Amino acid sequence: MPEKPLLKKDEVLALIRDRSNWGRWGKDDQVGALNLVTPQKRVAATRLVTKGRSVSLSREFPKEPGPGNAYPAQHYMRTVPRPGGGFAADYYGVFYHGVQSTHIDALCHTWDERGMWNGRDPEKEIGFDGATFGGIEAWSDGIITRGVMLDVPRHRGVPSVTQDRPVHGWELEDICQKRGVPVEAGDAICVYSGRDAWQRANPDMPYGRPFGGGPVDRPGLHVSCLEFIRDHDVAVLVWDMLDYMPNGYDIPWAVHAGIFAYGIALLDNALLEPLARACAEENRDEFMLVISPLRVKGGTGSPANPLAVF
Amino acid sequence: MPEKPLLKKDEVLALIRDRSNWGRWGKDDQVGALNLVTPQKRVAATRLVTKGRSVSLSREFPKEPGPGNAYPAQHYMRTVPRPGGGFAADYYGVFYHGVQSTHIDALCHTWDERGMWNGRDPEKEIGFDGATFGGIEAWSDGIITRGVMLDVPRHRGVPSVTQDRPVHGWELEDICQKRGVPVEAGDAICVYSGRDAWQRANPDMPYGRPFGGGPVDRPGLHVSCLEFIRDHDVAVLVWDMLDYMPNGYDIPWAVHAGIFAYGIALLDNALLEPLARACAEENRDEFMLVISPLRVKGGTGSPANPLAVF
């Protein structure tokens, strides 16, 4: 039960449609909200590094099958002897979207009936060889920007976000205000929802779609977070819990609509518990964030190991 | 024909054995020369960023088959419709070692008859599930350090290194001196050999092992570069051309011996032509370098997209 009135459906649609960034950087732009990460922004981000402490925001490559890991990643080994020595090499294979692999979504990843980012038609842009618009290669130069921790469990005084209480945009505002950390254009926000604490409390419940295809319930971020994202010109959303489900509005995408509507980068399934701990230890809410997607032409995203550096 | 006397075999073996870093950071250490990248080193690296210009050092994910790409990377697409929208997802599969994929080698990747890094036995440490020592997860916090460009073609006044004239350690010293850029402990050196210019000049010659398994000739770095690496306590070698072949000493590994002997990180098959151009344009030889390997437990390395930031 939210402390503030729920958005109505027309308000949600207005968020996605009326406030979209289509055309803001040209109608053929494939970079999206990462245009907000200017060279100046990059330089400023590096100045946040004062201690040289680096924290990985990546979960382990998800090789183990399980109810929450329908398509386990593949890791196959090989050793090759040579006279006087030898070497080991391996094969990695991964269908990385979903709820286990830490990965970044490219702008071609999602769409609604009005289309992909900048209004492109997925029927035309997505083919057997990859995407011809909005592929991950548009971000090959990497993402280096200011990261801001928004720690919801700390704010609420609970171990984790739960199904009965999704994270709302106004709550993110509250956190910023309470912590005295304004979010600025081009920032990456790291919304920590305590996914691992939730999983420990619910060991048999997969986060995300269980097998069978029935209705999915999962705790996470309410679509109202889009308002916060758009108001502050956020460029990157790093999160451990994803969209709250059911989204409640009979729309195909909730927060994931930020990809095609605003052109933002989503970094799904981040490991944020160690980062939250580091923020507490350093008594800081901001840091340099680096994400370096693989350079895959036409790819819909990339597995990634984001780094937060204090 | 080198301008200085060639190392003799016992000198090469001494470089690999007598000057090894085994035990330097403890006999069970799995971090290797990256121990030289201290927090202070990271902070200093970030201060090299003054313009906010970022350059990718990654080649494209090598999907296309060819004589130089025996095992093409896999990229398979899928679209999934939903009421009112849909999404695209894809599968990446890659046997990334070899001469095409830009990737980092973990400390478990190579060995000679004396063993892997820190003297471990590959028979014991390498299994069907991955490596139990020296896997890429040891570097999950990423590599953030000072990068130094060593541009061999510019130094020589030629388009590229060629088969008849491998790069020697003393030549790297010469470059540093001439450019006035000393290499320091924990640095990443980016040794640019003009691989792409060489490929344009030799369009039908694969770089690296052609099919058939006969003797392989390829231009690149002579084993004497190990001396430079060890003298300066280099932590990371980023290169576009790899070991000069044949290595000339009947040893299983030349510069790649630096992995098991010194514990250095090799970033193979980097794309350095754009970086060389950027260095020339910025009139600089140093920058912040970031490499963020995937967090694969027991992996022998990782595909990567290294970033150089000015």
Place this chain on the structure above:
Amino acid sequence: MPEKPLLKKDEVLALIRDRSNWGRWGKDDQVGALNLVTPQKRVAATRLVTKGRSVSLSREFPKEPGPGNAYPAQHYMRTVPRPGGGFAADYYGVFYHGVQSTHIDALCHTWDERGMWNGRDPEKEIGFDGATFGGIEAWSDGIITRGVMLDVPRHRGVPSVTQDRPVHGWELEDICQKRGVPVEAGDAICVYSGRDAWQRANPDMPYGRPFGGGPVDRPGLHVSCLEFIRDHDVAVLVWDMLDYMPNGYDIPWAVHAGIFAYGIALLDNALLEPLARACAEENRDEFMLVISPLRVKGGTGSPANPLAVF
């Protein structure tokens, strides 16, 4: 609760060890019990074909994830246009052992502490490149023999075998006798346990190891079936349910011990419901059986589509 006394552990071990076929066809033989399928046997099998009705014993390639399908098979498409036309091609990838994919086990697939088939040491014979002994290529000429249906649910008058009542060797004897169909040397027996009826009755229970690795219970064939197999010199066991679990004897393999002890071919996860129906319709218990494994050097088995022809 079995109608006849349970085998004691020493009787089970005697079955596996004292009655093994090691050396029966030479100590280096890799063909195993398929030596019993002589040319004469093949000819005779073809004479069982009188109506020309062919029935597939293969389940669908298991692409769909689920609690019983930890590693879904991969099927990725590609279309390639050409002037005036085009074509479609696809990629198949499968880790086919387990409980979903219809497949045949090679002689190198299982072992106990005494070793693999013919006493070979798996440490020596199994490597990163495949098996050097007992690989599936030993059966490249295919399996063409007499198939005999042993329909347990029909015999019992129930829809399927259940956890409380595993199939015993003496029950297979009873079925043969009652149906008047003797099993002969070199035969393939198709032991139908009603797995699909069982699955329909237990829709949420995976057949075989669920995630988590706890103890596994599943209905199936008791190790006593080995006695039947050895007494009749069966060459091939085609089954829909596999070993009854727990096997009850603290041994690594129950019926699957027939691979390394007797050299028999196991065809796991067959689809036998349509075959049982066809047998009833044709009022026959025997037919020509054909299995044609892929010719993979060093492979531990092969996905297969076995055919029963009446």
Place this chain on the structure above:
Amino acid sequence: MPEKPLLKKDEVLALIRDRSNWGRWGKDDQVGALNLVTPQKRVAATRLVTKGRSVSLSREFPKEPGPGNAYPAQHYMRTVPRPGGGFAADYYGVFYHGVQSTHIDALCHTWDERGMWNGRDPEKEIGFDGATFGGIEAWSDGIITRGVMLDVPRHRGVPSVTQDRPVHGWELEDICQKRGVPVEAGDAICVYSGRDAWQRANPDMPYGRPFGGGPVDRPGLHVSCLEFIRDHDVAVLVWDMLDYMPNGYDIPWAVHAGIFAYGIALLDNALLEPLARACAEENRDEFMLVISPLRVKGGTGSPANPLAVF
């Protein structure tokens, strides 16, 4: 230089269009010319087995890279210990169309501007999840029919077919007549062109498209063979060499047009040298042929190990 006049383009187009089998077994039929393999045909085929000698027509699973094997098949191993024993399992992955893997083409595999088999539109029938028409599952009950060897090198008195002299339909007629073996409706013809002898004589020349995408020359069957196939109502073409290239008519498909025009099954890259030898030894030109494709829903074909049984 052919001994008989070359077909003109309009004759070729007439072969593909006017003599097509579209609608012959109903407009929604997905079985194609395999409808000609009636139950009676199957029974008769089994009666050709008189000696019980079985010959595999499959090449080895093509794991090795090379100029003729742009996408090597994947074979990755795993061993799993258990108390008192263990097992080995493996992963197979293959993009099996092309010129190395022995495989069968489904009816959805090729098309020209008029469409796929039975006039279907590939744009509608081929998607990311596979084909919705003409997939390989239509042949899950396997192919059991009479096989007839057509040995071109023996007929010509040469080791192999060569680039300067493609195989024509009239030559197949000549072979049948000379050998006294009429081809009948529903037969599988095994057209042996001596591909392996050709490869031994041309060790550095890949059969089929080399890298680079330039014009491809390769010896093989001329499009005129379609006339022979259609005249005799052949159901299956098993061949070691494929379409002669360049086809000479500026059409997208030559003999491969038989898939969409006649609904025939093509078994590409068969290993026919051992079969030719067996035919000579047995002094026979006919045998039972069995092909058992994997049961992949929507698949465009299947790797296969065809068996010829004498």
